[in-house]
Structure formats: C-alpha cells, structure tokens
Amino acid sequence: MTLPVWLVAVLVLLAALAMVDRLLLPGARWFLRRRVNIVLDEIGKRLHLEIRPFTLTKRQVLIDRLMYDPKVLEAAGAQGRERGIPRDVVMAEVGRYAREIVPAFNAYAYFRMGYWLARRAARLLYRVRVGFTDEEGLSRVDPKSTVVFVMNHRSNMDYVLVAYLAATRTALSYAVGEWARIWPLQTLVRTMGAYFIRRDSKDPLYRLVLERYVAMATEGGVVQAIYPEGGLTKDGALRTPRLGLLDYMTRAFDPNGERDIVFIPVGINYDRTLEDRSQVLALDAEVPRRGAGFVAATTLKFLLRNVLLMLTGRWYRFGYACVNFGSPLSMRTYSREHGIDLRTLPREERFREVEKLASMLMSLLGKVIPVLPVSLVATALLRRTETRQSELELKAEVLRLIGELSDAGAHVYIPRADQDYAATVGLRMLTLRKLVSEEDGLYAPLREELPLLRYYANSIRHLFREEDAIR
Numbered sequence: 001m002t003l004p005v006w007l008v009a010v011l012v013l014l015a016a017l018a019m020v021d022r023l024l025l026p027g028a029r030w031f032l033r034r035r036v037n038i039v040l041d042e043i044g045k046r047l048h049l050e051i052r053p054f055t056l057t058k059r060q061v062l063i064d065r066l067m068y069d070p071k072v073l074e075a076a077g078a079q080g081r082e083r084g085i086p087r088d089v090v091m092a093e094v095g096r097y098a099r100e101i102v103p104a105f106n107a108y109a110y111f112r113m114g115y116w117l118a119r120r121a122a123r124l125l126y127r128v129r130v131g132f133t134d135e136e137g138l139s140r141v142d143p144k145s146t147v148v149f150v151m152n153h154r155s156n157m158d159y160v161l162v163a164y165l166a167a168t169r170t171a172l173s174y175a176v177g178e179w180a181r182i183w184p185l186q187t188l189v190r191t192m193g194a195y196f197i198r199r200d201s202k203d204p205l206y207r208l209v210l211e212r213y214v215a216m217a218t219e220g221g222v223v224q225a226i227y228p229e230g231g232l233t234k235d236g237a238l239r240t241p242r243l244g245l246l247d248y249m250t251r252a253f254d255p256n257g258e259r260d261i262v263f264i265p266v267g268i269n270y271d272r273t274l275e276d277r278s279q280v281l282a283l284d285a286e287v288p289r290r291g292a293g294f295v296a297a298t299t300l301k302f303l304l305r306n307v308l309l310m311l312t313g314r315w316y317r318f319g320y321a322c323v324n325f326g327s328p329l330s331m332r333t334y335s336r337e338h339g340i341d342l343r344t345l346p347r348e349e350r351f352r353e354v355e356k357l358a359s360m361l362m363s364l365l366g367k368v369i370p371v372l373p374v375s376l377v378a379t380a381l382l383r384r385t386e387t388r389q390s391e392l393e394l395k396a397e398v399l400r401l402i403g404e405l406s407d408a409g410a411h412v413y414i415p416r417a418d419q420d421y422a423a424t425v426g427l428r429m430l431t432l433r434k435l436v437s438e439e440d441g442l443y444a445p446l447r448e449e450l451p452l453l454r455y456y457a458n459s460i461r462h463l464f465r466e467e468d469a470i471r
Helices: 005-044 059-067 070-083 087-101 107-125 135-139 157-166 185-191 204-219 244-250 276-282 292-311 331-338 347-367 373-382 391-407 419-432 447-457
Strands: 127-133 146-151 173-176 224-226 261-270 320-325 436-439 442-445
Touching: 059 087, 059 204, 070 087, 070 204, 087 204, 107 157, 107 185, 127 157, 146 157, 146 204, 146 347, 157 173, 157 261, 157 320, 204 244, 224 244, 244 347, 261 331, 261 347, 276 447, 331 347, 373 391, 373 419, 373 442, 373 447, 391 419, 419 436, 442 447
Parallel strands: 127 320, 146 224, 146 261, 173 224
Antiparallel strands: 261 320, 436 442
C-alpha cells in the first residue's frame, strides 16, 4: 500500500504528539513533583513558620473554591438581577477576577530560583544588613498562628529584600499591585506566591472576590506580607494607612478561635532607593507626566550608565539596606485588651476599630525603621541649609543626632560599629550623587536637590520630637 508523503508526515506528527502526551509530559510532571517534594522536605526542617497546606493546594482548586464561595455566589446572583444579565455572565466575570488574584506558588521556584535571584540582586545593589530582631518575641509566636509581616513601603526592592532575609524563616505571600502584571514578570511573581490586587478598583464584585481570597488565606494560616500604606512613599515619610486588606484579614477573626493572627512590624530603610527622583517629582503638580516610553528610556539609560561604571571599576553599591523585625502583636490579645469582637460590629464601627488597629501597627512599625548613614547626614545638612559646614562640624552634628535618637529608643545602624565612619559614608554618598557641593573643605546642600535630601531625612523624621523634626 502506497501512502502520500503528506499523510505520512501527518501520521508521524500525531505519533510524536501522542508520545509527548503519554510519555514525556507525565515523566516531566513526575520529575518536577519530585524536585518540589525534595525542596519541601529540606526546608521543612529549617523553617520557623511552616508552609501551610493552603499554599500548596493546586491553583485551580483555590480558584474553584473562591468562585463557589457562598458569599461570592450570593453577590453574583444579586448583581446579575441588578444589572439584568444572566448569572453565567456574572460568574464568568468572577472567574476572571479569581484567576487574576489567586497565586500559583511553587516551592522549588521560591526557595531555589527566587531566593537565589533575590539574594544576588540585593547583595549586588546594597550592603544588606539585619539591624534588629526581637528574637525572644518571635520565638513565642504560636506556630499555628497566621503571621502577617507589616512593612513600610520605600521601594519596589522591598519585595526582594524582605523575601531574601525572611527565607530562612518562611515563604511570604505578598499583595502586589498592577505594576507587576506584565509578561513574563507576572508568571514569575505568581509562582513566588504573590497575589495581584487592583488597589483603586471600585467594582464591588471584584472587592468581594479579593476579600474572600484574603479571608481564605488568613483562615488557612498563610504567612503574608502587607504594606498598610498601599503604595510607595512619595516624600520619604510614612503615609496614612489604608484599611482594606487589614479589614479583610480581621473582620471574621474569632478571639476565642484556634488560630491567632500575629502582626510583626518590619522596618525597611535604604541609603538610596532606585525610585527616589521619580517619587519626589510625582509630588510636583507642575512637572509634566511622562509616558511609558520615556520611563522605559530613562530606566535603560540608568542601567547602561551603571553597567559602564561597573566595567570601568568606578561603580559603588547604593549604600546600606537595613531591615528590622519588631515585636509581634497578637490580634487575640489586642481584641481581649480592647474588649472587641470585629465579627459582631456594624460596618462603620468595625472600620473605626480597624483604623485604631492600623494606627497602632503604624506606630510600632515607625519605631523599628532603621536609621542609616544617609538619612542622618541629610538631616544634619537640612538643619543648616544656608551655612557651609566643615566635615568636622557635620560629623559632630551627626554624632549628636545619633545620641538623641538612641536615647529615644530608635534603632540606629552604625556600620562597623564606628560612628565616625557612618558619617563619612553618608556624606560620601551624597557628594558622589552631587546632592551636596564641596568647596575648600566646606559642604552645603545644592538648592535644587533639597527635595531629594528631605526625602531621605523624612525616613527618620517621625523618630524625633516634633519640635526637633525638619520642616
């Protein structure tokens, strides 16, 4: 029997596809599952906070649970009747929201690829330090608790830095804004356990789907990391907290239940943030807003300039990046001390209580923000903007600030335990960045760079008494 060449080619292609489907794909899946299980067994022996079954549940199962949650189904039915559209159409919308929000955590990707990339990136750009950790308080946290790291948001490097430093303790699930929903970053972020949120969405159905996911993750004991400020600081100071995620986590909390919620304040600071100029410019309403092309070109120019400096041996790391882990706050203890049960409160009263909780968390967070060399020198310079100062005068002022902050209980990171060296490296960085001019051994801030100097001084402004803070 003679067969046409095209038919033979089709049969060979079908046979190859069958072989891939029946032999290669199952083998590849078995290999990947085996690698993941090896990683889980290995890290399970050293993690302080174990990875919960909820985190390891298949993504499609979580999506189905979210879509068919009783509250979501009820809201979908009500919205369908209100908008006069079939329920199936509304459920398709719910499905899109669920697939957008739910992460696809992969332990191998997180603890092998993600940790390696985070470690290399953080240590390439900064001298990374853990300044203070309340080890005693952290050791008392019930392993069954849902732990939530509450952090200030200074840079998009925060995700990388804290994930790297916390990897010896646990895997973190972040709430990530829409900036990360670009290919291929979206897939990578999702495998790291992050979930996407539309921070400014007014769609009640979307907000409910997000609320139910956060509630499910909290009830499942997932270790989470949130930024109460909701976005990057523009002026360097702490922002007013937003209540959405905190409300979602606590509104169904049972003070007498089996699982507590424990909030751990995490303070982050940098000698230099990658976004400092763009954030400061965003405060000026008169500056024209640039398009995506300009932003991409500026980013590429920045990268190329730093690569050139590396190749010529003239590149310095961006100073110190420091993280402090403060004392845990138990939601169970907080509820009992304040005599509240958020489940029983009307909406407005519940929000008032959540606002009080958020204010307390921001206060605890503010106290553990590290004081770094650049923020100290920037503060010293801004207190005498009209006068040129010698290096000795600046160092004397920095030493005075260190003493004042230390007496107030602030956590001052002193490189090499040498206060003189701390002032030297802070001044050197500001001089190299041309934020400070030097003439005949006398230093003064450049007038046009005062907003940027305030940005760095504002990171520790709240640690001073109000009458001593820089205006």
